[in-house]
Structures are given as structure tokens and as C-alpha cells.
Amino acid sequence: MPVPQDRRYLQTHEWHKLDGLIVTIGITQFAADELTDITYVKLPSVGQTVKADAPFGEIESVKATADLVSGVSGTVTEVNTGLNTNPAVVNADPYAGGWLIKVKVASAGETAKLLSADDYLKKIGH
């Protein structure tokens, strides 16, 4: 299963896309498929801070509940509120419409330590 090359990953299946100082975070198709039909996403509010390697939310499916982990530290600038009413978008379109939060980071180097697409695929055994 290919993953987009234009972003960085955590082994816990979150993707991070850097644009200036804004990092958009979502989960990979692999994670969405493993969870199966997603029923609920708990996300922080705009203005809250997230910390690298710490949970910032939770995601639930008919099958399981999992933590959502951030790879970067920063302040939440935007939240995908559409997921409140339609969390299934994360299953259908995890790399675009199913994004979770946007975080403003102090430096563009925040994502550099995260896994490349190829390293992520290796980590998950693909």
C-alpha cells in the first residue's frame, strides 16, 4: 500500500505534512483500514497545545479505540470539525479530506526527525 512521499510519519501511523510553519496531521490508510469503520474522533480545540510523542486525541471504530499521537510540539490552529458529523471521511480519504488537526510549530525542523514514507513502510512491514 503506497503512502504519500510529501509528508513524514510516526510508527503509530500518524502523517505530518509541513507547509511553512503549519503541520497538518492525519492517520494513514493502513491505520484507517486496521481500525475499520470509524465512528468517533476526539480532537483538541483551537489554541490548545500538543506535545511531540504525546497523545492529542482519540479515534474510535466499531472495532477499537486508539490514541492519536502528535510527532511535533506546537499550538492547534485548526481542527477538522466536519469529522464530528462524518468521521467516516477518515476511512474514505485519510490523506486529504480526513485530516485531523493543524498545528503551528516553532521551526520547520520539527518534522525532520520523523520517519520518511519509505521508513514508515519498512516499520509496518510493507
Add this chain to the structure above:
Amino acid sequence: MLRTPLYDFHVSCGAKMVDFAGWEMPLLYRGITAEHQQTRSSGSLFDVSHMGRLYITGGDAVTFLNKVLTRNVSAQRVGQVRYSLVCNEAGGALDDVVVGKDAKHWLIICNASNREKIVGHLLAVAASGFDVKIDDRTESTAMVALQGPKVMDELGSLLDLDLRAMPRWGFEHGIHLASTFTIFRSGYTGEDGVEMIVPAKAAAEALKSISTGLCQPNSIIQPAGLGARDTLRLEAAMPLYGHELNEGVDPLSAGLEWAVDLQKDFIGAEAMRRIAKSGPARKLVGLELSGPRIARQGFAVLSEATRVGEVSSGTFGPTVQKSIAMAYVDAGYAGSGTELQVDLRGTIQPARIVPLPFYKRNSK
């Protein structure tokens, strides 16, 4: 890992396969919710070949079964199947099973995860002086469940059997494509339907003939996996071994007294008579949570911050469109309508006790 005779079929339909009790089984094909809804509105085929199929024969079959089963089989006639439990001396459930009777055998269908344990238990009891033979045919046969409101008409026209005339919990044999099959009107979804056992070698061919275009988007009957099987059985409030039942839980606490005959002597009867007399300390109840979040197995059930129970299963019911759970709670808190809370990983969510099942089909 073991593979069922329908393994190639699952792969050709694009199933996501998972390890389940040592078997490589389909978790889902298109999606759990879609397969759930297909079952409620039309029909689904589930491969349940992983479940144990144990054939019992011998002069002492009836007395033997009455010793190991909670239910009295003396009155069970040829052509009937019954739900029952197998318990230990303390009354704890070793497994829940379906028991069928034909002209030649008794058939016990047990959970895949418990097959080895149940075979061992049955052999040990048999060795205490019963003239019975136990034949495990799990791997030489295949078993499918066909469930949903359109299944009886669709399947009845293909098989030479009047399925509509077959009583609920009825059990028959038929011949299709020169292979003898066993069919019984039961299931684990809350829908009408049947379960069928066919010889392993004939399974793939039989499947093709009863289900042309089974993977097509418009087929009346489509394959469904273990994921949908779980959400369906939970809406119908049917117990799942390892969740609502285990060796520390007796059938009375689980609300299964209708499957227990305390008048007869069986393994666990004495303990269960004591439990019946004092009343179970904890009871299985249905919970409806406010909001969409799901209560998972092991989550604490609270009353005013005091722990009064524990969730055994939970999901978001695709048909009832609610977050539902089954839980064991202290008997004093088990009344319908009781307002409780569930600890969802630190978030306290209100939950109300509701009558079971969560879903009941409209019977025609």
C-alpha cells in the same frame, strides 16, 4: 494457521483476513457497517467453518449429554436444535453450544476458541463410564451461516427444501449436487436464516451454485465477515464467549436461565441451584450510552463514582444508531432504567440500563 475450505473464496472476494482462534478468517470484505446493513436489509453469508462440529453417538448419548449440558435433551426430538451451555462444577461456563439431533447422531457445535477444551472435557466425562463416541468433524466439513430477511426465499428456491416450512430451531438433511448437507434454522445475527454444514470437499462447489455473483454489488446475498457478525450479535444481545461468558461466569448471571434445567443433575447443577436460591450477585445488562463514544470490554461501570460493574462488549450499533454495550453490574444496580456512568479511558459518560435485546426484527 488453519484455513477453512472457503479460504480461496474469501481471498477472491478481497477479504481482509485475520487470525481468529488459530484460523485464518475474513474480518471484512467491503466494510463492517456495510456488511451489517446488508444482513439486516437483504442477506449475508458467513463462513463459520472454524466452529467445532462434534458428533456424538452411542447407547449412553442421552444420559451423557444430560450430564454435560445445562439443558435437558431427553425431550429433544430428531430434527431439532437447541442452545445450551457446558459448565464446570462451580457452574462456570466452559462454552456455549448448539446441540442438534438427527436420526443417527447428536451434534454439538462449539466455539472455535474452546474446541480443544470441550473435546478434552467430553472425553474425560465419557471415560467416567459412558458408552459414547465423540467424532470431531470440524476439519472434514465446512459450515456457513446465511442470515437476513431475503435468505429463506432466495435459498429455498435453490435447494430442494421448503425452508419457510422449517420451524425455527429445526434441523434437516438434504442433498445438493450429490452431497449431503445439514441445515438448521438458527443464527447469530438477530435475523431469520439458516446454518448449513457440508462436506469440506464439496463446500466451494456448493457455494458457487447457491450464490452466483456472491461478490457482486447487487447480489441479494453477499459475504460478511467476523466484524459484522460481532456488531449484529451485539445488537441482538447474544452472548459471545470470552466477553459475556467465561469460566468465572455462570449462565444464571448471564441471563441464560431459559437454557438451564435445574430439575436435572448435570455438571454445575448443584452450584447453580445455590446461585438460583440466593440470586446472582451480578447480572448481565444492556447499556445505552449518551453520545457516540463506545464502551469497550473491561471499562468500569460506575454509580456516583463507585464502581458497580464492568463492560463485557460494546460497539456503535449500525442499525440502532446508538452506542450500546453489555455489562455485568451488581444486582442492586441492574434494574432497567437505572442511570449509571461508564469510564471511557478517563472520560465519564452517562449510560442507562435498557431492556435487551437492543434490536429485534419485525417477525412476519
